[in-house]
Amino acid sequence: MSSNALGDEAFEQPPDLHEKVKRYKASSAAGGFQAIWQSLRHTLGEMGLYRSVKSLLLVNQKRGFDCPGCAWPEGKKRSRFEFCENGAKAIAEEATRKKIDASFFEKFSVEELAKWSDFKLGRSGRLTHPMVLDRGATHYREISWKEGIRRVAEALKSLPDPNRACFYTSGRASNEAAFLYQLFVRMFGTNNLPDCSNMCHESSGVGLSSTIGIGKGTVSLGDFEKADAVFVIGQNPGTNHPRMLTALRSAKRKGAKIVSINPLREVGLFRFKHPQKVGDMFGSGTELTDLYLQVKINGDVAALKGVMKRLFEMESERPGSVLDMSFIETNCEGFEAFRSDTNNTDWGSIEEGSGLTKEELGSAAEIYAKANRVIICWSMGLTQHVNGVSNVQSCVNLLLMRGNFGREGAGACPVRGHSNVQGNRTVGVWENAPDSFLQKIGEVMNFDPPRGHGLAVVPAIEAMKNGKVSVFFGLGGNFISATPDTDYTDMALRSCDMTVHVSTKLNRSHLVTGKEALIFPCLVRSEIDEQPSGDQFVTVEDSMGLVHRSEGHLEPASQNLWSEVRIVAELAAEVLDGKGPDWLELSDDYDKIRDLIEKVIPGFERFNERVREPDGFELPNGPRSGRFGTPDGRACFTINPIPNTKLKSGRLQMMTIRSHDQYNTTIYGLHDRYRGVSFDRRIVLVNRKDLDRLKITDNERVDITSSFGGRNRIARNFLCVAYDIPEGCCATYFPEANVLVPIEKFAERSLTPASKSVEVQISKRN
Ligand SMILES: Nc1nc2c(c(=O)[nH]1)N[C@H]1C(S)=C(S)[C@@H](COP(=O)(O)OP(=O)(O)OC[C@H]3O[C@@H](n4cnc5c(=O)[nH]c(N)nc54)[C@H](O)[C@@H]3O)O[C@H]1N2
Numbered sequence: 001m002s003s004n005a006l007g008d009e010a011f012e013q014p015p016d017l018h019e020k021v022k023r024y025k026a027s028s029a030a031g032g033f034q035a036i037w038q039s040l041r042h043t044l045g046e047m048g049l050y051r052s053v054k055s056l057l058l059v060n061q062k063r064g065f066d067c068p069g070c071a072w073p074e075g076k077k078r079s080r081f082e083f084c085e086n087g088a089k090a091i092a093e094e095a096t097r098k099k100i101d102a103s104f105f106e107k108f109s110v111e112e113l114a115k116w117s118d119f120k121l122g123r124s125g126r127l128t129h130p131m132v133l134d135r136g137a138t139h140y141r142e143i144s145w146k147e148g149i150r151r152v153a154e155a156l157k158s159l160p161d162p163n164r165a166c167f168y169t170s171g172r173a174s175n176e177a178a179f180l181y182q183l184f185v186r187m188f189g190t191n192n193l194p195d196c197s198n199m200c201h202e203s204s205g206v207g208l209s210s211t212i213g214i215g216k217g218t219v220s221l222g223d224f225e226k227a228d229a230v231f232v233i234g235q236n237p238g239t240n241h242p243r244m245l246t247a248l249r250s251a252k253r254k255g256a257k258i259v260s261i262n263p264l265r266e267v268g269l270f271r272f273k274h275p276q277k278v279g280d281m282f283g284s285g286t287e288l289t290d291l292y293l294q295v296k297i298n299g300d301v302a303a304l305k306g307v308m309k310r311l312f313e314m315e316s317e318r319p320g321s322v323l324d325m326s327f328i329e330t331n332c333e334g335f336e337a338f339r340s341d342t343n344n345t346d347w348g349s350i351e352e353g354s355g356l357t358k359e360e361l362g363s364a365a366e367i368y369a370k371a372n373r374v375i376i377c378w379s380m381g382l383t384q385h386v387n388g389v390s391n392v393q394s395c396v397n398l399l400l401m402r403g404n405f406g407r408e409g410a411g412a413c414p415v416r417g418h419s420n421v422q423g424n425r426t427v428g429v430w431e432n433a434p435d436s437f438l439q440k441i442g443e444v445m446n447f448d449p450p451r452g453h454g455l456a457v458v459p460a461i462e463a464m465k466n467g468k469v470s471v472f473f474g475l476g477g478n479f480i481s482a483t484p485d486t487d488y489t490d491m492a493l494r495s496c497d498m499t500v501h502v503s504t505k506l507n508r509s510h511l512v513t514g515k516e517a518l519i520f521p522c523l524v525r526s527e528i529d530e531q532p533s534g535d536q537f538v539t540v541e542d543s544m545g546l547v548h549r550s551e552g553h554l555e556p557a558s559q560n561l562w563s564e565v566r567i568v569a570e571l572a573a574e575v576l577d578g579k580g581p582d583w584l585e586l587s588d589d590y591d592k593i594r595d596l597i598e599k600v601i602p603g604f605e606r607f608n609e610r611v612r613e614p615d616g617f618e619l620p621n622g623p624r625s626g627r628f629g630t631p632d633g634r635a636c637f638t639i640n641p642i643p644n645t646k647l648k649s650g651r652l653q654m655m656t657i658r659s660h661d662q663y664n665t666t667i668y669g670l671h672d673r674y675r676g677v678s679f680d681r682r683i684v685l686v687n688r689k690d691l692d693r694l695k696i697t698d699n700e701r702v703d704i705t706s707s708f709g710g711r712n713r714i715a716r717n718f719l720c721v722a723y724d725i726p727e728g729c730c731a732t733y734f735p736e737a738n739v740l741v742p743i744e745k746f747a748e749r750s751l752t753p754a755s756k757s758v759e760v761q762i763s764k765r766n
């Protein structure tokens with residue numbers, strides 16, 4: 001990592017240099033024997049036989065723990081093996097037998113560790129002791145829990161204003177930990193609760209709330225078997241939500257058509273060999289996608305407009321055959337304006353904006369119009385753009401045209417990332433929580449919560465950088481690596497007086513610190529959480545609004561670990577000097593936290609009782625049963641202009657994506673098997689024609705520059721890989737390329753960093 005003179009020097013995610021990059025033909029199907037082999041290789045290697053078997057038999061089971069991987073639901077009929085390759089890697093990563101203790105930190109200074117790659121940092125093992133980096137110190141040293149908590153409390157209490165602190169959350173915290181955390185933060189006096197959602201599905205939350213009146217998806221797992229068509233837009237389920245392929249497979253087998261809209265032909269969208277189906281394993285698997293549209297990056301508003309324009313044309317050719325006018329008239333508003341905007345958009349701008357032809361878009365319209373029940377799934381390919389909210393609203397428009405809400409087999413399906421990111425929001429981790437929530441929590445907990453907008457991720461970085469926030473606290477996550485504009489964020493974190501992380505493993509955020517830094521190590525989901533009242537379970541909410549329990553059964557990595565709930569409770573008790581509930585009583589018995597959640601949040605009636613039922617329970621979701629939560633109860637059609645995606649000459653539009661071997665900033669390995677590249681993560685996928693035009697060859701090393709807001713950001717020494725990607729587009733991995741994502745470029749209304757549309761220049765290395 002180099003010094004951060006903004007502009008010319010680049011923060012480098014230190015590379016892994018031990019093996020030469022390898023290129024090969026990518027797998028032709030997702031899943032299969034490789035998936036089983038990789039699951040075993042990772043779990044056995046990290047956890048040994050006993051822990052592996054025990055955890056793999058308990059993951060996602062009714063009395064087991066929730067997979068720490070993605071938020072895809074389990075469904076009622078569970079198989080004995082309810083996990084996927086990447087879930088197994090996530091479990092192995094956290095339940096590893098490798099540990100680091102105080103002697104590790106005595107040996108390696110912060111400066112030395114900063115030179116390690118993310119892969120190497122993660123591989124060092126589980127954190128087992130609270131650690132502190134004193135002012136001016138070069139090494140972390142062990143500190144007792146009591147003293148650590150006291151130091152953080154002292155720093156918080158001495159702030160002249162509670163808004164000078166911010167409290168980040170990554171979406172792995174349980175409902176109980178998250179509820180207690182936001183309660184503590186609000187009693188302390190601030191709404192500064194930035195979270196990973198701000199960088200993730202915030203555009204979905206905003207786009208859905210404004211149109212259908214709930215910031216969540218409207219389908220359940222069972223709907224996939226009833227759908228006639230599923231659109232998968234801007235998502236790579238083969239890597240990021242492998243268990244979703246099982247749902248797509250069943251949809252397909254029942255006759256549904258699948259339309260994929262993605263600049264990349266992601267393997268998992270094309271063919272799936274279910275690792276538990278013998279027929280699939282020895283046969284060729286199930287073909288998934290019926291129609292693939294290779295949209296250009298950020299061409300989705302244009303593409304969806306094209307599909308909708310074609311639907312209007314078809315309706316006027318055969319009146320009454322396409323639109324569901326009775327649904328529209330009874331349930332929607334804004335239709336006429338939407339219709340004229342769509343009709344007035346010319347095919348030229350649609351084709352140019354999307355990179356797709358009228359015929360291709362017409363084929364998608366045919367599939368949509370023939371299907372009585374349609375689900376649209378999407379993820380980061382839609383949300384992480386300046387017009388991310390418009391992308392989501394366009395999906396809603398398309399669904400509304402044929403009344404695809406309020407019936408089985410149909411609806412909106414934003415596919416969430418972190419395993420409890422949706423639950424965190426539900427229980428109040430939200431810098432912009434609605435007044436109704438604040439009012440209620442104030443009444444129940446007998447305090448006057450702060451009102452007004454707290455800081456989301458991007459404004460929080462700016463506030464730290466400008467000296468307006470001086471204490472950063474992170475409940476999980478890896479802020480420096482997950483956020484945009486790494487140089488800028490590096491300066492922001494370093495200008496804090498104190499940075500504190502509750503973590504399971506070492507990561508770069510422990511090495512880019514405020515003047516003083518602390519690490520509090522915590523238990524993971526798969527571990528036994530013993531408190532004075534007995535062993536505890538926690539609860540999580542999946543991507544489809546189902547709340548269920550999660551209970552660990554493995555021996556903790558160290559007896560010295562605390563649960564997240566306990567860490568929050570002890571800190572709250574120390575900071576708030578007896579104000580608020582009896583925090584320690586709550587952390588002794590999580591049922592008592594659930595009683596509070598029940599009192600504050602609608603939909604949690606009889607929480608403790610219902611969550612003990614084997615399948616948990618579903619939170620209320622109006623649109624699922626055709627009741628929209630907007631002020632007048634009607635769903636809204638919206639007008640979403642085609643964004644201007646023209647680039648200056650010689651530039652490319654870059655998206656930052658995940659490889660097959662990572663979980664966000666945690667690198668499991670160095671293989672991107674579904675894309676055919678191993679042993680190097682500093683790669684850039686480029687269309688061969690663009691390479692020719694730039695006079696750069698396949699396999700050549702280049703520097704990538706992004707210029708925005710008067711600043712050049714540089715990422716050095718990336719390997720060009722000629723790839724099947726639309727001309728004018730390129731792709732790099734997150735977090736290596738985050739240095740290029742401008743802090744000033746984020747989604748309108750949701751503030752999500754535009755990490756899928758970064759304008760870059762690729763140049764030969766000097
Ligand atoms: N194994 C594993 N599982 C994970 C994660 C992980 O890192 N590893 N992360 C978790 C988290 S937090 C999240 S949010 C999800 C993320 O899940 P995804 O959203 O699937 O993750 P990304 O790799 O960001 O992939 C985005 C996809 O969108 C496409 N795309 C990019 N730009 C555009 C565009 O402009 N238009 C369209 N139509 N497509 C585009 C890319 O080609 C890519 O296929 O996965 C979760 N699950």
Ligand SMILES: Nc1nc2c(c(=O)[nH]1)N[C@H]1C(S)=C(S)[C@@H](COP(=O)(O)OP(=O)(O)OC[C@H]3O[C@@H](n4cnc5c(=O)[nH]c(N)nc54)[C@H](O)[C@@H]3O)O[C@H]1N2
Pocket residue numbers: 094169170171172173196197199200201380384417418475476477478479481482483484502503504505506507522523524525564656657658663664665666734735737738741755
């Ligand atoms: N350029 C670019 N940037 C992106 C994205 C992108 O697509 N492109 N994606 C964005 C998205 S979708 C997201 S969600 C964010 C993710 O941002 P974060 O959630 O901040 O990042 P993670 O990498 O998931 O965090 C990993 C760390 O969490 C800690 N951890 C793991 N499990 C636990 C646990 O149970 N408890 C606690 N306390 N700590 C735990 C470990 O120490 C680990 O190192 O990144 C965003 N950043």
Ligand SMILES: [Mo]
Pocket residue numbers: 196199200201416417418
């Ligand atoms: Mo995410």
